[in-house]
Amino acid sequence: MPTTALALLNQPSRDAAPHREGAAAFDLVDPDAPHIGVLDLGVTRGDGVFETISVGGGHPQALEAHLRRFAGSAAALELPAPDPEAWAAAVRAAAAAIDPVGEAFVKTVLTRGVEGDGRPTGWAYAAPAADFSRARTEGIRVVLLDRGYRRDVAQTSPWLLQGSKTLSYAVNKAVLREAARRGADDVVFVSSDGYLLEGSTSNLLLRVGDTLVTPGTDLGILAGTTQGDLFEFARGQGLGTEYALLREEDLASADAAWLVSSVRHAAPIRQVDGVDRAVDSDFTASVNAWLLGRTR
Numbered sequence: 001m002p003t004t005a006l007a008l009l010n011q012p013s014r015d016a017a018p019h020r021e022g023a024a025a026f027d028l029v030d031p032d033a034p035h036i037g038v039l040d041l042g043v044t045r046g047d048g049v050f051e052t053i054s055v056g057g058g059h060p061q062a063l064e065a066h067l068r069r070f071a072g073s074a075a076a077l078e079l080p081a082p083d084p085e086a087w088a089a090a091v092r093a094a095a096a097a098i099d100p101v102g103e104a105f106v107k108t109v110l111t112r113g114v115e116g117d118g119r120p121t122g123w124a125y126a127a128p129a130a131d132f133s134r135a136r137t138e139g140i141r142v143v144l145l146d147r148g149y150r151r152d153v154a155q156t157s158p159w160l161l162q163g164s165k166t167l168s169y170a171v172n173k174a175v176l177r178e179a180a181r182r183g184a185d186d187v188v189f190v191s192s193d194g195y196l197l198e199g200s201t202s203n204l205l206l207r208v209g210d211t212l213v214t215p216g217t218d219l220g221i222l223a224g225t226t227q228g229d230l231f232e233f234a235r236g237q238g239l240g241t242e243y244a245l246l247r248e249e250d251l252a253s254a255d256a257a258w259l260v261s262s263v264r265h266a267a268p269i270r271q272v273d274g275v276d277r278a279v280d281s282d283f284t285a286s287v288n289a290w291l292l293g294r295t296r
């Protein structure tokens with residue numbers, strides 16, 4: 001079985017013309033061959049949106065939630081709306097084309113296409129996941145970094161696209177290099193007015209007593225599919241769930257803290273700005289076992 005697979009969308013959106021009249025919704029093509037033009041605005045401007053979907057036991061996880069968010073990000077960029085059926089089929093086909101045993105992911109990308117062409121570009125790429133077992137068991141060190149926007153940026157300045165999953169992730173990568181310079185593995189962004197936001201590619205989750213708490217999605221952060229699923233898990237365990245405004249001291253005093261995201265799942269935070277903090281290994285293990293076992 002191939003280790004990677006690529007489904008290329010023929011008509012990523014019903015609001016735009018197909019690339020080939022009468023062709024199937026997508027084709028499985030050689031992932032190692034070139035498919036994207038150098039004039040594609042996704043490449044030249046980062047003008048597009050994406051999702052990264054976990055695949056466990058061959059099942060794309062939280063697929064509906066990912067495709068909903070994909071559509072929301074596209075709407076924020078005023079891109080043609082992704083066709084949900086074509087994308088779901090492309091994701092499933094790409095996931096099914098690779099080895100179903102190990103953990104994997106499918107990345108969906110929708111770009112504005114070549115300037116002036118009017119047809120968006122779309123693909124779904126499946127590959128094995130990196131090994132995150134150390135992050136999940138030993139935990140991660142984070143540093144708090146000022147994002148430079150107030151907590152109401154999404155309301156005051158929607159054109160900054162905070163809370164949308166755009167292809168412009170150079171900042172999300174730059175902060176990881178800054179974290180490494182400071183001896184850490186990841187970051188927790190803080191608003192310029194002092195509120196905890198999210199990780200570079202993850203949401204912050206705290207356990208405070210019997211309640212799981214996360215920053216509200218009105219803070220210009222991504223509404224996480226993993227966080228959403230974990231709130232469902234928590235309620236099934238009899239735990240409370242809450243969206244709240246959180247500050248640095250809430251992270252310090254929480255009983256446990258994680259960065260949660262697709263593919264890496266729940267990474268317990270074991271150090272903040274060089275200061276060790278408690279990790280709840282048993283609860284983390286049960287959370288990750290549940291996340292890994294999701295069949296939809």
Ligand code: PLP
Nearest residue numbers: 201202203222224225226261262
């Ligand atoms: N926040 C940001 C900025 C992200 O990029 C991501 C995922 O990549 C998340 C949060 C977590 O979202 P999810 O759990 O849906 O992967």
